[in-house]
Amino acid sequence: MDFDRIKEKLSILADAAKYDVSCSSSGSKRKNTNKGLGDSSGMGICHSYTEDGRCVSLLKILLTNHCIFDCAYCVTRKSNDIKRAAFKVQEVVDLTISFYRRNYIEGLFLSSGIFKDADTTMERLIQVAKKLREEENFNGYIHLKSIPGASDELMREAGLYADRLSVNIEIPTKSGLKLLAPDKNHEDFMKPMKKVKNEIIQYKQESRIIKSTPKYAPAGQSTQMIVGATGESDRDIMYTSNFFYKNYQMRRVYYSGYVPVANDPRLPALGTQVPVLRENRLYQTDWLMRFYGFDVREILNNDYPHLDMEIDPKLSWALRNREHFPVNINRADKSMLLRIPGVGLKSVNKILQARKFRKLNWEHLKKIGIALNRAQYFITCDSRIWEKNDYSSDRLKQIIIQNSASKFRKDTGQLSLFS
């Protein structure tokens, strides 16, 4: 191995892949068989974290950053004057295996610039995965990027080796896509997604009848959207996301605050701050949809097209729907407990368990770990004392903000004039 050359390529092609948000390595069912290498049957493991705080679980690289497209939001775009490089198939295989054996990673996330055409690129990605599975007996996690426009035949093959497939739709609205990626076609994104969805369904049905049916993309599909590049509303983003969850059985949709990478009049200027808080609120909304039983229209609609940046979306919903509160902790059903601000999934389960033994009071709730600074105004429990909650919603919001130490609240750093 020529380590110097590999190091140079690795630096270029890891750098170019870092804007892909997904680093999940969970949700697959690939057990170590015949004393091979690796296992991805459990939950994923983040082996490290970057200085920006994101998980490093997979060797996430591009096969090459040569690209025939010129999408404005992408560092790898053809018109960008950067160093180009390309890995050989065997080089990626060797890197993955030697990193995995040292317990640096859970597996491989392989994406690529589109260097000749969609099919040639897709085929090369598949070759890497196939070698890993068949020659190296590798059972670690493999995430392959589906190349927009790749043929159905290749998408079928990809799913036989990969745990997860994804197409980044990048721009949440069709009009935004037309503006920033004029060479790309909305349909090209949807086609491989649809194929993979149908194959997943078919393989699942077959495996019910024939046990030996091979696994097809056992960890499903995911996609990613760039946030804040084209002026779309939070409602646009979450409705698109909802569409993918409902119609494509997407496992995850990722939201990626736009990091300015180009001087382009169609885009926010270089140096514009990354909208990390907005991104965080979108993920919270995503969680409410997937795990807390909220319909997206309850949170975002024509009256409320944007999420409140000051408070989380669950609290925001509760303040707009005061008639549902206060909730009695000792009697309410699970779906209502899940709607109390400051009470998470785990706390709900603890409450349900613990109240079988006795009625819960403030002391119990505090110990269980619910965020009383928010929850206290929305609940009653086994206590005579209860928090005054006849404030107006606006007033209540202010009180809660004052009493919470949000990690996002900026310290003003202002000194009092008379101190």
Next chain:
Amino acid sequence: MNGFILKYDGSFEGLLCCVFEAYHQKLQILDIQPLDRAADQLFAESLEVNTDVQKASRVLKALQKKTSSQGLLRIKWTFLSELPGMEIQLFRAIRYIFASEKPVDADYSEDSILYLAQTIKKVGREKHRMEAFVRFRLTHDGIYFALIEPDFNVLPIISRHFTSRYADQEWIIYDLKRGFGLHYDKNSTQFIQLDLPENVGISGAPSEYFANEEIAFQELWQAYFNNVNIKSRVNTRLHLQHVPRRYWKYLTEKSSFA
């Protein structure tokens, strides 16, 4: 009558024997301490409990009848926390489990049960971290070798994870703090004790011990780690929350090679 402070040999079986004696002799228990950490108290009588495997297994069997396998796991993990004071909490939890008609694994309104739940969360977090933060280095003999120093004694509970994952390579994970390790020889996994030379280091690749290319892979990993960072999003607080400083010296990507 004054209560007793029980002293035991520090083993799990030893602790179970304390439970046995407490019931057998109807003792009022104030505290349970391992012999090497025990402190004499003025107003309590202390009693040394000998470890007897048969007594321990009787307590264990009784527990199995009263609690789920999950509940038993909680007791074992709490023990592995090695936290001062965990013995008396375990004793109270076990007494509560024995005294209750129905299963009480999830009665978080009882202090000792909540203590167990909170402790296994800490132990579980470190178990998970050790599954993530172990960094193997390849030796001349073809053994993948790693050193760790976890806060809690998690080596016994990460054994299965590494055995099923690295089934085709020989490896050793050694706990420097507690002086024992795990060795997998491609057939089975055993506890071992080693005399380690000082200069084996926690990262880097001294040529006396490690394969020629080992250092090159460590450098590749560092290069990768440095290139996936997005500078305009740096969030040191979050970074430290995920990768506490005390683990840095064991992480190839964070250490300057010794």
